[in-house]
Amino acid sequence: MTAPASLNDKHYRKQLTQHYQQQEREMGVYEIRNHIDGRRYIASSTNLAAIWTREQFTLNLGTHSNRALQADWSAYGGAAFTFSILEKLKLEDKPRFDYRDLLQPTSGSSATAAKSYERAVKELAHSWKQNAADSELPALYN
Template structure:
């Protein structure tokens, strides 16, 4: 097998930490909650979006720009424990875990950057 194919196969077999993260603003203690299939790369992706002004959450984007990205901390809240069941839908499990974290932390209003949905 060629070195390129070996590297590609090794990448496919890699296990990435999956779960829920928060971006916390140390100045006002507001948090933004998100989930990802790769917790170790999520901060880099999030930071690039915020630095380029393209993050979908307007309140978070505004605070990031006002503070020039200072005093924001990326924190891992929950890591999804993987199982040996081949049919596991990890994307769905991560979304469920994110909903549970949202219910626990209630990152709305003065506590966070999320909008509370009607009916809650």
């Protein structure tokens, strides 16, 4: 299959890349809920738009880091689970949508902001897990 003529245009590709990088990144806490027994997996992400696809991919591949969640996914199938965003992080500035800033922060203000946001979403997830553990709801996977 050949790419549309416009994708072969270097200027057009550059514009698409700039548009992608300028999109606002949504960060926060999410859950994967098992509707068979009500158990939940709570985690955080600096890219909420992509995390459900990533989680489904690892679960379908059988390589998810949470063994209990993986076992239930394998036993019940993906249809028994739903994904929902519990809370979004309120951003002070709009970081670029560039994975290099989050995966390999080195120096400069964007790296400092990336580390700060990474810490903030982890703290937010910890708070959600603590509240869930203290509640009467079914146990968490994590």
